[in-house]
Each structure stands twice: as structure tokens, then as C-alpha cells.
Amino acid sequence: MTDRLLDDFLAGQRTALARAVSVVENHRPGFDTLLGAVHSRIGRARRIGLTGPPGAGKSTLTSRVAQSFRRGDLSVGILAVDPTSPYTGGALLGDRVRMEDIALDRGVYIRSLATRGALGGLSAATREVADLLDAFGFDRVLIETVGVGQSELDVARTADTIVVVLVPESGDSIQALKAGLMEIADIFVVNKADRPGADRLRRDIETALHYRPASAWTPPVIATVGISGDGIPELLAALDAHHQYLVDSGALAERRRVRLRERVVDVVDQRLKARVWDDPSASEWLAARLTPLAAGETTPFAVADELLERFL
Amino acid sequence: MTDRLLDDFLAGQRTALARAVSVVENHRPGFDTLLGAVHSRIGRARRIGLTGPPGAGKSTLTSRVAQSFRRGDLSVGILAVDPTSPYTGGALLGDRVRMEDIALDRGVYIRSLATRGALGGLSAATREVADLLDAFGFDRVLIETVGVGQSELDVARTADTIVVVLVPESGDSIQALKAGLMEIADIFVVNKADRPGADRLRRDIETALHYRPASAWTPPVIATVGISGDGIPELLAALDAHHQYLVDSGALAERRRVRLRERVVDVVDQRLKARVWDDPSASEWLAARLTPLAAGETTPFAVADELLERFL
Numbered sequence: 169m170t171d172r173l174l175d176d177f178l179a180g181q182r183t184a185l186a187r188a189v190s191v192v193e194n195h196r197p198g199f200d201t202l203l204g205a206v207h208s209r210i211g212r213a214r215r216i217g218l219t220g221p222p223g224a225g226k227s228t229l230t231s232r233v234a235q236s237f238r239r240g241d242l243s244v245g246i247l248a249v250d251p252t253s254p255y256t257g258g259a260l261l262g263d264r265v266r267m268e269d270i271a272l273d274r275g276v277y278i279r280s281l282a283t284r285g286a287l288g289g290l291s292a293a294t295r296e297v298a299d300l301l302d303a304f305g306f307d308r309v310l311i312e313t314v315g316v317g318q319s320e321l322d323v324a325r326t327a328d329t330i331v332v333v334l335v336p337e338s339g340d341s342i343q344a345l346k347a348g349l350m351e352i353a354d355i356f357v358v359n360k361a362d363r364p365g366a367d368r369l370r371r372d373i374e375t376a377l378h379y380r381p382a383s384a385w386t387p388p389v390i391a392t393v394g395i396s397g398d399g400i401p402e403l404l405a406a407l408d409a410h411h412q413y414l415v416d417s418g419a420l421a422e423r424r425r426v427r428l429r430e431r432v433v434d435v436v437d438q439r440l441k442a443r444v445w446d447d448p449s450a451s452e453w454l455a456a457r458l459t460p461l462a463a464g465e466t467t468p469f470a471v472a473d474e475l476l477e478r479f480l
Numbered sequence: 481m482t483d484r485l486l487d488d489f490l491a492g493q494r495t496a497l498a499r500a501v502s503v504v505e506n507h508r509p510g511f512d513t514l515l516g517a518v519h520s521r522i523g524r525a526r527r528i529g530l531t532g533p534p535g536a537g538k539s540t541l542t543s544r545v546a547q548s549f550r551r552g553d554l555s556v557g558i559l560a561v562d563p564t565s566p567y568t569g570g571a572l573l574g575d576r577v578r579m580e581d582i583a584l585d586r587g588v589y590i591r592s593l594a595t596r597g598a599l600g601g602l603s604a605a606t607r608e609v610a611d612l613l614d615a616f617g618f619d620r621v622l623i624e625t626v627g628v629g630q631s632e633l634d635v636a637r638t639a640d641t642i643v644v645v646l647v648p649e650s651g652d653s654i655q656a657l658k659a660g661l662m663e664i665a666d667i668f669v670v671n672k673a674d675r676p677g678a679d680r681l682r683r684d685i686e687t688a689l690h691y692r693p694a695s696a697w698t699p700p701v702i703a704t705v706g707i708s709g710d711g712i713p714e715l716l717a718a719l720d721a722h723h724q725y726l727v728d729s730g731a732l733a734e735r736r737r738v739r740l741r742e743r744v745v746d747v748v749d750q751r752l753k754a755r756v757w758d759d760p761s762a763s764e765w766l767a768a769r770l771t772p773l774a775a776g777e778t779t780p781f782a783v784a785d786e787l788l789e790r791f792l
Binding site: 457 | 515516519520522523533535649736740741743744745746748749766767770773776777778779781782783784785792
């Protein structure tokens with residue numbers, strides 16, 4: 169079945185792409201064969217991450233950017249990384265709805281990635297699925313992350329270019345700076361720039377940028393209004409400029425090497441965990457140790473060491 | 481030195497607590513001996529997590545709750561979990577400043593936890609440091625997490641009782657539901673409840689709660705104004721009620737068993753990674769494989785398997 173799936177994937181069949189993403193996302197049997205088989209095809213797509221606080225309008229911006237790429241006849245894969253549980257997953261896809269106008273376009277593929285549990289985290293899953301989209305042949309891969317937490321920063325770091333989207337609302341600016349977005353941004357977008365406070369937010373960002381270590385690339389701050397499309401051409405120009413900078417400076421090759429390194433570290437991590445936990449008796453043995461642990465008769469370290477001795 | 485540190489810690493010396501937290505946070509030599517030695521003392525503190533979107537006023541609420549505990553002569557350890565990088569860490573501690581009024585109280589200990597890198601994540605670090613505060617003898621441990629991402633949800637899950645703080649601002653409610661906060665909340669707080677939209681947010685939460693699987697505990701929705709202190713007594717009553725529910729239903733023992741299980745899994749994970757990566761030649765060997773990887777001559781899986789064969 170995986171051979172057939174691989175053939176169909178390489179032939180550019182969309183249904184095969186969707187199946188392949190599911191296989192990889194859930195680490196179903198054969199996922200590593202599949203990823204290994206397409207590995208030599210990756211490295212062509214430009215990967216663009218969009219991140220920022222909830223409600224910043226990332227999905228609308230992502231749709232706008234995708235539409236613009238389509239006008240230039242570029243195909244676009246969109247990965248919406250969403251730590252939503254199954255329970256809310258169905259009911260509240262407010263943002264996804266706004267993507268309807270591009271969802272019927274054959275040159276666009278949209279996929280939500282949910283949280284990955286025990287084996288490997290969300291950023292590992294994002295790297296793997298983005299590799300698939302790249303290998304499938306999309307010219308651009310847009311990675312939109314919901315939230316501003318540590319795992320979202322890690323997800324954003326899987327892209328070549330990171331766009332941080334902020335809105336002129338109370339507390340956003342200082343909170344965004346605190347959350348580490350300042351360090352990872354290649355481009356800032358002040359979205360909903362028709363609202364009061366947009367100029368002030370822009371100045372706050374520019375002030376904060378002075379504290380950033382000097383670099384050959386200074387992140388531009390671009391004002392947009394996602395709903396009307398104002399500022400989108402400027403954003404696209406900034407994306408092109410940053411890509412050119414990455415190529416010219418050698419930073420693109422370096423970012424891709426770092427990503428490949430992280431891919432290997434992810435796999436090592438997954439393999440190590442599997443060696444211990446694939447054996448169900450390891451979990452059973454641990455369950456039986458919880459009562460003495462709770463009673464303070466032993467420690468997590470002693471239990472872990474004994475578990476490794478028995479099951480590795 | 482660790483023996484001396486342990487003695488001072490057990491004698492209740494605050495300077496020893498601060499040093500012990502640093503040792504554990506950074507996994508400096510002897511951290512496991514230290515945590516092992518105090519393990520039998522944990523399980524007395526009530527652990528309360530406060531989480532929610534940026535700008536929701538979590539720090540102010542945390543201060544208010546801590547002040548109230550102090551009036552009841554309860555000692556309080558506060559863990560502010562903050563994925564801030566060193567660069568922004570110094571400059572922008574806006575929220576911390578609001579804690580000044582409680583920071584001079586000897587019955588209160590405040591500590592910021594930054595991101596932990598390669599060995600173990602933020603939730604593992606939070607579990608470990610919360611164990612230390614518990615073992616030191618604090619009656620209450622408040623865990624405040626900045627952000628609404630996956631790692632923040634994981635951090636919040638290290639508590640016995642999880643308080644989700646929202647504010648009546650555009651987009652917050654649906655975004656919070658999307659981010660998985662709905663599932664983990666034991667108590668909802670609508671903070672800044674003097675602002676327009678507070679009633680609507682409250683109704684939105686209550687509506688969404690109908691979709692939650694039936695349970696013996698229905699999360700109350702409490703309106704507060706952190707700045708004035710309105711609603712804080714109701715929040716404290718809800719915290720007590722939830723604790724009583726946890727005790728009566730057996731859920732407290734179950735949550736603590738889950739936490740102990742996760743502590744062991746964390747340690748196993750850290751030990752496994754250390755076995756491979758503590759050897760610097762593993763990283764060097766990997767660095768030399770990046771060029772053939774980038775050229776598509778080999779795959780991350782093949783490299784990972786060879787690395788494990790050589791270095792495990």
C-alpha cells in the first residue's frame with residue numbers, strides 16, 4: 169500500500185498527498201519509508217511562517233498572501249498548526265471559514281495539524297509535513313501557528329522566513345516582546361492598521377528593535393489591513409526581499425542545515441522513546457510503582473533508572 | 481556542597497531555596513540527588529495554575545490571590561513560567577513589577593522560570609521546581625503561565641486546579657476555546673469584568689461548557705476586576721470548592737499519580753537523550769552528515785539510525 173501511495177504522490181495526485189500527510193502526521197506504519205523516499209525532492213519551496221497572538225488576523229493574512237501567490241501562478245501549501253483538541257476542533261473553526269474563498273483552488277492545499285502526543289512534538293510534526301508539501305512540489309509553504317507560546321515559537325522556527333503579526337490592542341505589544349517574538353521575527357506586520365494605536369505599536373516595535381543585536385537584516389515593520397488587502401503588496405515585497413537576503417548571505421543554506429539537523433534529532437528522540445515505551449510492559453511496570461512513589465518510598469529518579477535498566 | 485545545600489534547604493533557609501531552584505532549573509550537577517532527597521516531603525501543597533491569553537491580567541490576579549492566602553496566614557510560592565529569552569528578560573518585566581507589593585513578604589516566594597532547552601521541556605521543569613516549593617513547605621504553589629500555546633497548556637496541567645483567565649476583548653473567547661483552554665479549565669475567570677462585553681463572554685463560556693463531556697465538576701465562571709479586587713473572594717471560594725471536590729472524588733490522588741508518572745517519563749526522556757548527546761562526538765558526527773543530507777544523498781532516518789548504532 170505504501171508503494172502505491174508513494175507512486176501516486178510522486179505522480180502529483182492530490183488524494184495521495186492528503187493520505188500521505190495523514191500517514192506522516194500520525195506516524196502510521198511506513199511513514200519513515202515515505203519521508204525517506206521523498207527526501208531528495210525537498211528544498212525547493214520557500215517556507216514562510218506566520219505567528220502572533222490570538223485574534224491578530226493571521227488566517228486572513230495567510231489567505232491574502234496565498235491569493236497573491238496564486239495570481240503569480242505559484243502553488244501554495246498551507247499548514248495551519250492548531251493545538252485544538254478533537255472536542256473543539258469541529259465546532260469552532262472560525263478562522264478556517266475565512267479561507268473558503270481559496271480552498272476550492274486546485275493550486276492551494278490547506279491542512280490543519282493538531283497536537284502530536286507522545287512521540288515527538290508539534291514542531292517535529294510541522295517539519296515533517298512541510299517536507300512533504302515541499303516534496304510534492306508546492307512553490308510556497310505557509311505555516312500559520314495559533315498562539316504565542318513556546319511550542320508556537322518552535323513551530324515558527326521551522327520556516328525560512330518568520331512573519332510576526334501584531335494588532336494595535338492593549339497589552340499586545342509588550343506581551344509580544346516578552347513572549348520572545350521579537351527575536352524570531354524576520355518581518356513584522358501591524359495588522360488591523362486602521363485601528364487606533366497602530367502608529368504607536370509600530371513605534372514600540374521599532375524602539376524594541378534597537379535592542380536587538382545588530383544584524384545584516386533589519387526586520388521591516390509593515391502596516392496591513394487583512395480584510396481590505398491594504399499593505400499586502402508591501403508584505404509580498406518584504407517576503408521577496410528577505411528571501412533574497414537569505415540567499416545572498418548564505419543564511420538560507422544555514423537555516424536549512426539547522427532544520428535538517430533538527431530533523432535527525434527529532435528522529436533520534438522518537439526512536440529512543442520507542443525503544444522503551446513500545447513495550448507495553450514498561451508502562452505496566454511503571455503503573456505498579458506509582459503507589460510507592462506517592463508514599464515517598466522511592467523517587468522518580470530511582471524508578472526511571474530501574475525502568476531503563478529493565479526495558480532498554 | 482549539595483549536602484550543605486540540602487541541610488540548609490531542609491532547615492527552611494530562603495537562600496538555600498533560591499540556590500536549590502537554580503540547581504534544579506538548570507539541571508546542574510546534583511539536581512537529581514537534591515530532588516530525590518526531598519521527594520518524600522512533597523504532596524502537601526495545593527498547586528494552582530493560572531493561564532490564559534496575553535494581557536488577561538494573570539499577574540495581577542495571581543498577586544491578589546497570594547495576598548488573600550497571606551491574610552489567612554498561608555505561605556505562597558509563585559512560579560511565573562515565562563518563555564522569555566535572556567535578551568528581553570531583563571528589560572520588559574512589566575507584569576512582575578505589579579507583584580512588588582507582595583514581593584517583600586517573607587511568606588511569599590516568587591520565581592520566574594525561563595525556557596528549558598535540550599534536556600526536557602518547560603512542563604518538566606515546572607513539575608520539578610513546583611516539587612521543590614512543595615517540599616520546602618509552601619501551603620500554596622501558584623503557577624502562572626504566559627501565553628496560550630501547547631507548552632503553556634502542558635504547564636497548566638502540572639497543577640491540581642487550573643484557572644483559565646479571559647478578558648472581554650475581541651476574539652478572545654473563540655480563540656481561547658480553539659486553543660484547548662476549554663478542556664483543561666477547572667475554574668473560569670472573566671477578568672476586567674467592568675469592561676463592555678463581559679456578560680457576553682460569560683454567556684459564551686457557559687454555552688461552550690454545554691459541549692463539554694458531562695462531569696461531576698462543572699467549572700464555575702467568576703467575574704473579577706483584578707485591579708480593584710472585586711470577585712477575588714468568590715475566586716477563593718471556588719478554589720476551595722474545587723479542592724474539596726478533588727479530595728472527595730479521589731481525583732486529587734489520581735492527578736498526583738498522573739503527575740508522578742509524568743515525572744518518571746520526564747526523567748527517562750532526559751536520561752535517554754543524555755546517553756546519546758552527552759558525547760560531543762555525536763554532534764560532531766552529525767554535523768559532518770549535513771552536507772550529504774542537504775544534497776539528498778541520505779535521509780534523516782538513515783542518519784538517525786546510524787547515529788544510534790554508533791553512539792548509544
